[in-house]
Amino acid sequence: MSGLVLEGISKSFNGVSAVDHVDLAVPNGTFVCMLGPSGCGKTTLLRTIAGLEEPTSGRILIDGADITAVPAHKRNFGMVFQSLALFPHLNVGENIAYPLRIRSVGRAERVKRAEELLALVDLRGYADRPVARLSGGQRQRVAIARALALSPKLFLLDEPLSALDAKLREAMQVELRKLQQRLGITTIVVTHDQREAMTMADLVVVMGQGRIQQAASPVEIYRKPVNAFVADFIGSTNLIAVQGSGQGVTAPGGTIPGVVLAPGQTSATLSVRPEDIHLVPVGEAPLTGTISFIRDLGASIETFVDAGGTQIVAVASPRDRAEFRVGDTVGLRLAPESCRVLAS
């Protein structure tokens, strides 16, 4: 297969497993976001791909060639570090041209290439600035330009936007995605921010406990999470424990029509997104509960409902939601197609 292939990659530190049997295939030109809570092994996996960590077992292939034993400096991957790792003793232009200098490229060509890259990241005319005199966003761009200087086969970014403020981060997400599409370069970004992953990625890889929990497109990850970990990590969700059979299921607050379990299964967990739960007057839906709290955010209203001991959150825009108050008993209507039965 052309592209990056990880085969059974494991990495442990002093016997503690950080990455546990990861298999992943990334076609060329794909934008991948590795998403997970801190300590889930996503950064270790990225560093292993970069060649900064040696896998305990497994193989890494690029376009079919095994590169597991190739040292980092011969892989020709661009990497942006969380700390950015700009060289403090070099100015912007010299930082960007550093990989060219290492390869003994002539001065005139280095300057030319640095100018091209600065133009690519919208920093024309900054070549002579010391890196200490750049803003956070500008430093970010310099780090990206430097990593792209050799037109790498693979572009790796470790939490690249975590140091930026929220507004700048959102702008950079869009910009990074556009840049990637323009260059058509295979890109892997490690992040713990699921919004970031949803904004940029073709392929979202959700990691937990050193393993890949699910690898799929953003929409599929959101709509069809394979387990409670993924459902809970991507966006917010209601996890409802149900009893039932092939005929129907019962939640603590009543029955949920239209949902059936696989043959032989008697209990399961349903994942229902808050925006898929509609509040209706009592009697119009078999599942009922008591409103315990209302959070009115202006653009949307979150209603917390206690349904037989399970807390269920429903989100709606003010226009779509009937007037309810704390203490009211309400019906909860769920479309069967929005309920996802999770593997336990």
Next chain:
Amino acid sequence: MRLEPPRRALDYAPLVFPAVMLTVFFVVPFGIMVMVSFFQRQPAGFYTPAFVFASYERFLTAFFGGVLGFSLGLAALVALICVVIGFPFTYELARARRSVQVVWLVALLSILSLSEVVIGFAWSTLLSRTAGISNLLVWLGLMEKPTALTPNFGAVLTGMVYQALPYTVLVLYPAMARLDPTLMEASRTLGAPPLKAFLTVVVPALRNTILATFIMVFVFALGSYLLPQLLGRPQHWTLSVLITDQAIYQSNMPFAAAMAVFLVLVTLALVGLSLLVGRKEIAA
């Protein structure tokens, strides 16, 4: 922290104690020394107040000029060797496990507790013909017969480097420990093999620390006066040795003072020059 410029005389109060201490124990003695350097020496072994340049004139002979040159060269060579050995060593040390670091740092600190006399005699024994390491080399079959490795220039250099190396490491260590380890990793992902990454990133990123360390070891080595006597021949004696000789054995205080003043001035000039070079480098 809030920093306001001092406004009233009372705001300077915290500075009084250090200022008095500095004046009494540094400025005044140094002033006396400068004064004495211009006094007239009496052949009987003392001096009378005067303002003559006789001591400085005597200093401007080829002999003392040569000794000064040797002292400066020796100090610079010691500083250079210490930095060249100490820099990669400290780099590895700062990256080692905590327990390894502690063992090394304790070992280095214990060298600091040794006096110059102990170091001098220890090395003179180690380098001697009868009990020194040449016997070990003979036993290993690497040498024909035991040889005296002291007194000579190499022995002086060895002893002084041994003495100054712990200081070098301790001055380099904090900066090295603070250096972002991802700088090296970034350099590697950008195509630099480990040694090249070290030379193109770690060394230049710490050039000011290197310069400061060099100056510190240089000044430290310039004051050395026991080791050259214990491990070297008279031609390896430094200016400090001659100053002691003049002051104590020849009872020529004005001349000793003049040499000391000159040594201080030359040292200050060299330190100032290197700082100037360092600043230009930063600005460039």
